[in-house]
Amino acid sequence: MSEVDVLFATLRQAADPQTVDRIESVVMSGADRDLNRINALAFADAHQLDQEKTIAALLHAARIGAFEMTWNVLCPGCGGVLDTGATLKGVDRETYHCALCAAGYEPTLDEMVEVTFTVSPRVRRIEAHDPDRLSPIEYYRQIFFSSGVDLPEDFEAKFSRSLLELIELAPGEKAFLSLQLPAQFVIIFDAVTHSARFLDVKGDATSERQNLSMVISQGHAVNETLELRPGLLRLTLENHTDRRVVPNVCVAGDDLHEILGRRRPFLTAKRLLTNQSFRDIYRTDTLDVDQRLKITSLTFLFTDLRGSTALYERVGDLAAFDLVRAHFRVLHEIVAAEAGAVVKTIGDAVMATFPTPDRAVAAALRMREAMLRLNTEHGSDDLLLKIGIHEGPCLAVNLNDRQDYFGQTVNIASRVQGLADPNVIMTTEAIVGDAHVSEILRHSGIASVSRMEELQGIAREVRIFALS
Structure with a gap:
């Protein structure tokens, strides 16, 4: 009997066997994406399972090491993950700032902190275990957006309608982009560092080339909105971090708002703290x-x-x-x-x-x-x-x-x-x-x-x- 077989046999003794069977089936045959940051409520609904039994099964799975539990602080505006940690103890700031929304939020356990489950590498290795190797679009889908955002299956196609550019930059790398700016509000945003720059593009179109430089660093600095005119932009992007970044330039229009506006219920920290299985398993270590x-x-x-x-x-x-x-x-x-x-x-x-x-x-x-x-x-x-x-x-x-x-x-x-x-x-x-x-x-x-x-x-x- 393999280690995985032993883990699931142990899990069946602690949780509902039917629920465990479904989880094991997804682990064995599901796509990598299905096993990263699982939304317990959506998983239960998709597989016609009882939500409480599903939460309990995933909690027991995390306890025995078959899954990893993460606590993610979410932006109420865009649904992006502002911070993540292995325990609730990591939620230790008075305010969390979202660079994409240019707003700060005081964290609340019933609105801003989600709990998700990712399969352990000892059970199955998935792409998200090494997020810097994900394609840029998959990084946005699997790492930046929370499980509370109901991303469409054709997310890449729909996101591309808003994109002017999406690239990846290695540590220390610099890129020069030539973009045709439309007369709309444009955002330059990196999902790794949450660095952002806002461009209010308006007025008469210009035939002269406009120039803009942006340094991507770990500072998460809030940038003022710059006014530019429709037309050609030469954009210089520099990665001053020690890891890969994935900046995009997108139009903040209806297509983007449609994606961000699709929400679904998720397992909140409040719901987990009021769950008897969680209190029995984790007791004082919360x-x-x-x-x-x-x-x-x-x-x-x-x-x-x-x-x-x-x-x-x-x-x-x-x-x-x-x-x-x-x-x-x-x-x-x-x-x-x-x-x-x-x-x-x-x-x-x-x-x-x-x-x-x-x-x-x-x-x-x-x-x-x-x-x-x-x-x-x-x-x-x-x-x-x-x-x-x-x-x-x-x-x-x-x-x-x-x-x-x-x-x-x-x-x-x-x-x-x-x-x-x-x-x-x-x-x-x-x-x-x-x-x-x-x-x-x-x-x-x-x-x-x-x-x-x-x-x-x-x-x-x-x-x-x-x-x-």
Whole structure:
């Protein structure tokens, strides 16, 4: 049995076998391009697989060394990869600048950081393992553009409609280009160093030759827009780096915007951090102690058992412990099934996160039903669950050697749970106002009753909703 066979046999023991079979099939017979920076969501959809099972399989594949996981900071404007690293710890800048868009962005885990998977060289060698050997057009396709840009199959043909020139320059090499400038906005851009120069070409055409020089270096300098006239341009490009560069000169017109405007969902860092498989595999090795990464929207669910202290006294430590452990096991299973993750347990309480409000509400409803079943099985009402849910912005942090969350959203969710009666799900307006949540409640025939409440540590009154 080869090393690859052993790896996939190991993977089948940890992940869904059907999903692993599909991944192995692509590894064995797919194109090189299909195995570089895999978009887990697009892969699942293309092969009619469950997204959560696909994410889990790829995570386990990365854990055993069959794939490599990368965290890429994306430009929200053009979809280009601004930076990449093997861990989330590499996302350590307050602002990331995109030279192509001439804009700076503060990174957020639910909008700007994608997670992709590339087959390991020990499993199969692909061209992208040595990106400087890719053709210039493939470098743009496979390295510069993120997995969130839905590039067409005929990308080369469509990109060529915008191109005036695309070349490659070895370290220290210089090139002289003669270009006929149209009366449009023109960009000179290198995808390796992200160096850019902008040309606003307008006015009457000139018969005189215009001259322009551009030095490509690692500085990523922001260049002012130059005004030129339509006509002949002699462009000198110099590579002052120690690696190959692939500068292009293109027209920033409708053809280019059509390519950049095609987007698709991708596996965000936020979604991965709220994935139970990821938390189980990587545990504390996610964030540095000093990192504070923003998430614009995350849903928190808190639970607690009412009267658990009295339960221990009433039925004895051993019986109570078994009941509480059974309750924890059920809650963990439900959270994972709804694409969430348990952040921590505190006594008999659970703190969990979900990527969207509807997932949290679906989990809460399943938790309530599960506790009723457990109580029926044990012939008592010992497991009385109180649930609170809230959604909003937060910070992902490393706290007490654990990947955790901080902010007012977390505080409100915890306080809302404290107001819940047993077997009642308490939420905020941010939750019940979600369109998908409204559909769940309508389909389940669940009514909500609202009231204003003062929450400890919260300056303003909060409208809360009891789902019963």
